[in-house]
Amino acid sequence: MSAMRARLLSHHGRQAWVLDDQGQAHLCVFRGRELTPAANDWIEVDTSVQPAVITAIYPRTNDITRSEAHRSKTLAANIDQAVIVISGAPLFSDELLARMICACAAQDVPGLIVMNKTDLVDDTARATAQLSVFGACIELLGWRVIRIAARPSEGDRTAVGCDALRSLLAGKATLIMGQSGMGKSSLMNALVPGLNAQTREISQALQTGKHTTTVGQVVRYDQDSWLIDTPGFQLFGLHHLSISQLALGFPEWQAVHERDGRCHYANCTHDLEPNCTVRSACLNDKAASRRLELWKMLRASL
Ligand SMILES: Nc1nc2c(ncn2[C@@H]2O[C@H](COP(=O)(O)OP(=O)(O)OP(=O)(O)O)[C@@H](O)[C@H]2O)c(=O)[nH]1
Ligand SMILES: [Mg+2]
Ligand SMILES: [Zn+2]
Numbered sequence: 001m002s003a004m005r006a007r008l009l010s011h012h013g014r015q016a017w018v019l020d021d022q023g024q025a026h027l028c029v030f031r032g033r034e035l036t037p038a039a040n041d042w043i044e045v046d047t048s049v050q051p052a053v054i055t056a057i058y059p060r061t062n063d064i065t066r067s068e069a070h071r072s073k074t075l076a077a078n079i080d081q082a083v084i085v086i087s088g089a090p091l092f093s094d095e096l097l098a099r100m101i102c103a104c105a106a107q108d109v110p111g112l113i114v115m116n117k118t119d120l121v122d123d124t125a126r127a128t129a130q131l132s133v134f135g136a137c138i139e140l141l142g143w144r145v146i147r148i149a150a151r152p153s154e155g156d157r158t159a160v161g162c163d164a165l166r167s168l169l170a171g172k173a174t175l176i177m178g179q180s181g182m183g184k185s186s187l188m189n190a191l192v193p194g195l196n197a198q199t200r201e202i203s204q205a206l207q208t209g210k211h212t213t214t215v216g217q218v219v220r221y222d223q224d225s226w227l228i229d230t231p232g233f234q235l236f237g238l239h240h241l242s243i244s245q246l247a248l249g250f251p252e253w254q255a256v257h258e259r260d261g262r263c264h265y266a267n268c269t270h271d272l273e274p275n276c277t278v279r280s281a282c283l284n285d286k287a288a289s290r291r292l293e294l295w296k297m298l299r300a301s302l
Pocket of ligand 2 (some may be wrong): 186230
């Protein structure tokens, strides 16, 4: 048997497309049904048989996962950073953005928010206003916001504003995530010339659909940089997180405690308890009040 380590690029059903350390791609099948792979997993593959067989998944350094009550889905594993794509058309959901931020913060994964479709001026103004609610959160997490138009609807449709982003991708595995239709695949196409052809090849090999993204897909950006396109979603459950993990995605509350003192109750939920410094700090602050509402919603949904 000739076993070797490979990176899982994409998988569908029992089939997977992997890339070994020599840069050789293999179409494989999984041994057994108990392996639950994710895009960018490190796997062990036996290439002495045809088709090659995936025999094991190596332990993950991290994973970004959504979980509803009875099922969970890992978008990608072993990532260095996440790009969260939002837009004004359709207007992104502030609840979903809060959820994605929590999923990253809970795994200590640094993030970057990409505001796409900035060619649509009025829609982008609305999105910018809504994003301002997250200003304190983004600053406390040390994240950045980059404004781009991956595929403008007028003119020659070439991407605008991607240079700042390019310089942040070197040497990293970057997850591209976001709601359906925000422009994740358009961004991938802007960053990686010839990607459409690669995507077509993979979706033919794995027999998946073509237009909207249905499976996660790792693409080489340059020698040691990787981009992971993922299917969009309209739900992002966080059932796998504890309340203290969720709180990592709301760093403002910790900042209030440091500035104004702690709440009366050590396990204060900032809902109805008396002498809650967080609730007091949010009074008369529209952005903070919305963040507190989101906190209560997410907390109640765990
Ligand atoms: N005006 C404008 N439209 C854009 C831009 N980027 C993407 N779009 C359009 O937005 C739509 C959705 O783009 P996709 O790249 O497929 O979005 P996605 O996030 O990959 O969607 P899913 O795979 O379904 O999650 C397409 O019609 C794109 O042409 C942009 O910068 N400006
Ligand atoms: Mg897509
Ligand atoms: Zn409180």
